Amino acid sequence: MVTHAEAIADSISVWRRQFHQFPELSFQEKKTGEYVATILNNIPGIEVQTEVAGHGVVGRFSTGEGPTIALRADIDALPIQEENEHAYASSNTGVMHACGHDAHTAILLGAVHLITDELRKGEWSGTILFMFQPAEEEIDDSGRSGAVYMIEEGVLENVDAVLALHMCPWLPVGEIQVNDGPSMASVDVFKGTIEGTGGHGAYPHFGTDPIWMMSKVLDTLYGIVNRRISALDPAVISVGKIEAGHASNIIPNKVTIEGTIRAYKEQTRDTLHKHVRDAFTLADQLGGKGECRVIRGEPALYNDPDMNKRLIQTVHSLYPEMKINHAPFGMGGEDFAYMTKKAAGTMFFLGCALPDGLVRDLHTPNFDINEDCLAIGAAILAEFAIQYVQKEGIR
DSSP states (O other): OHHHHHHTHHHHHHHHHHHHHSOOBTTOOHHHHHHHHHHHHTSTTOEEEEEETTTEEEEEEEOSSSOEEEEEEEOOBBSOOOOOOOTTSOOSTTOBOOSSHHHHHHHHHHHHHHHHHHHTSSOOOOEEEEEEEOOSSOOOTTSOOHHHHHHHTTTTTTOOEEEEEEEEEEEETTEEEEOSEEEEOEEEEEEEEEEOOOEETTOGGGSOOHHHHHHHHHHHHHHHHHHHSOTTSOEEEEEEEEEEOSSTTEEOSEEEEEEEEEESSHHHHHHHHHHHHHHHTHHHHTTSEEEEEEEOOOOOEEEOHHHHHHHHHHHHHHOTTOEEEEOOOOSOOOTHHHHHTTSEEEEEEEEEEOTTOOOOOTTSTTOOOOTTHHHHHHHHHHHHHHHHHHHHTTO
């Protein structure tokens, strides 16, 4: 498998660079989906379904009755202006694959080739789905992301297991990171308003100032995690957007505040929601009016321990010397979490750091990867899926 993956490494790189040069935002991935479908349609034995959950694509490779495993890659990009100067740098102004979805998609295409080539040689019974999911980075007005729409359209019906990977810029090529149980946070958005009367900057005592009220609300918001939540319980509240006023000498009559609420546990999540809403009621005690709405997003990502055991066995069989790091992935969110609630699943982080020592974090304008990781990722996905259908199919 490793030799075969290395043999198609150049093709995986070509696909990745194509996606990287022509990135598309969430819910707009039409050309990306078409390119994926074109490649899949040239692979014998693959049934291809397009326009899934919008612009998503699902490939199906099956021999009939038996276990079903789904491999997932996300295909959308971010609203970031790229600062890298590669020949294949983003040609779409203000749009960039700054989270590695271009690599995820190319790696899964590589895995499709490896799996179909290998499984044509022997007997097996089951189904492997290849899910190229749109809209991981954003939700629409209804609060849905691409994973939700895929589930609603029945893609995961009768699926026994799901597997995905993610680029990991803090690890070098040749290492992966895994974690049992909660591994990434639930992500909810809060949108609050504080209203006062506003007034002239020279006579603040004639009215009520929502910006002053906001300072008290912000103090309370930032104190919630430190004083309301156990230090042993992962949680974070961040304010990302504040809007108020139009001139230096006018006290506005309204302030809007938006941010995110993140947690690993559902109980903690609900507690945070209550305290955030309560924080805005401070404005009522200061002569104004405060309101807050919390929009629930994806749940915390739960990685199945048994799936991780299978994953580690797969990695050791392919790369005996590979270092496996055991740690949660952080407080970022991942809508693959919806899928691991529907079927036993796990996501692992694949080391992709370039050896120059520069920091290239996810969601930054200079994010970049060492393409030596592409063949490794494809081999792991492919071998895991092959072993799954072969072993489960004979039980």
